[in-house]
Amino acid sequence: MSRSDNDENQSVALYWDFENLHASLVDARQGEGSYNKPDGRFKAQEPLMDVQAIVELAASFGPIAINRAYCNWQYFGRYRDALLQGAVELIQLFSPGASAKNGADIKLCLDAVEDISRFGHIGTVVIVGGDSDFMPVSQKIKAAGRTLIGVGARKSTNRHWAKSCHEFRYYENLVEASAKSELxxxxxxxxxxxxxxxxxxxxxxxxxxxxxxxxxxxxxxxxxxxxxxxxxxxxxxxxxxxxxxxxxxxxxxxxxxxxxxxxxxxxxxxxx
Missing domain, CATH: 3.30.420.610 (LOTUS domain-like)
Structure with a gap:
């Protein structure tokens, strides 16, 4: 997506449905459905996601004003260094039951709508996650005149959600491009x-x-x-x-x- 120099002063709000993308990477590595097995989800998680690549993508659209990730962090402590390096604000969400979702997508959507209504300087919203649950918030963001960028794993991203964004980046392509730019x-x-x-x-x-x-x-x-x-x-x-x-x-x-x-x-x- 092309940006003009007039957009330089517009800032970026970056929201992560962190477990959503992590789960997709686990399934890609260990087989479909692996993450949601009893011995897959409720244990310490290995850091599979390239946090820096996503932060850098968001930064390419402007200075990052909001960088907020939603997850049940009790299982994701091994991401500590990457999250600190990326200056990510962590929002703790406990699941209300053993098999229930933690509601990250709902909380994320509510916060995004509130933030764009409060902060006029936010020009671009980046949402990390592949669920169709994000489609309603995409309509709100676009109606407010903001640019919406989505990021998700290719295999697990809902295609209707991807098409509802102004631009969608598949995580696999993002990481590949990041690796090629390194010395x-x-x-x-x-x-x-x-x-x-x-x-x-x-x-x-x-x-x-x-x-x-x-x-x-x-x-x-x-x-x-x-x-x-x-x-x-x-x-x-x-x-x-x-x-x-x-x-x-x-x-x-x-x-x-x-x-x-x-x-x-x-x-x-x-x-x-």
Whole structure:
């Protein structure tokens, strides 16, 4: 979905039906219905979801103002580091019975409607989950003039819900694209050439350009927008920590990664 530069000041509200997507990934790995078996759901869950990839997708549409995940967190403690890294607000929901749903989708929908009515700066709403239960809230969000982005697993996402969004991203494609943007592992690099640290300037630079290109529907992105995107991906990022006096010096040093040309009104950049 294309975005204009006039949308830059609009913020993003990101809502996760966390267990919904996690359950889909468990079923994809262990077989259909595995998660809802007695020995599948009510136990400590292995972290299968790439939280960062989804947070980065949301950040590509603007600064994230709300990042809220709904789940019965007593079984999801192993996601702790990823959730903290993504600055996710956790909403605890206990199931009222041994086999009952925790009501995450209902609570999520109510909160989303309330938030868009209270906060005029929210321009994009991202909902992570594949249930058809989200269709009514999609109508409310679109009626309010906000952009709706959905994220869900390909096999388990209800197609009517997916089509009710302005744009829907399948989780599998999202993770695949995220993996391709990462720098090669140290083993894959040239012997004798030191590898760059995790979250290096080059890695974040590449991820920022890729996300902007995907979101705006054009390989060429404004050079000025890259810095804002990098700060969304890592608010602590400072060019000086990586040996560059400023952003322009960093772009010049990383020119092997990109092509740069003069656009209609400013410099534009694309990955080589």
């Amino acid at each position: 090669p592992s140290p083993e894959a690099q040239t012997p004798g050439v030191p590898s760059e640290p995790v979250n290096s300037a080059a890695e974040i630079f590449r991820r920022a350009i890729r996300l902007l290109a995907e979101t705006r529907g054009d390989y060429w992105v404004s050079e000025a927008s890259i810095w804002h995107m990098m700060k969304r991906l890592d608010p602590t990022f400072d060019t000086r920590d990586h040996g560059y006096a400023n952003f322009q010096a960093m772009v010049k040093a990383l020119d092997s990664l990109v092509e740069i040309r003069q656009g209609d009104a400013e410099l534009v950049v694309r990955l080589r």
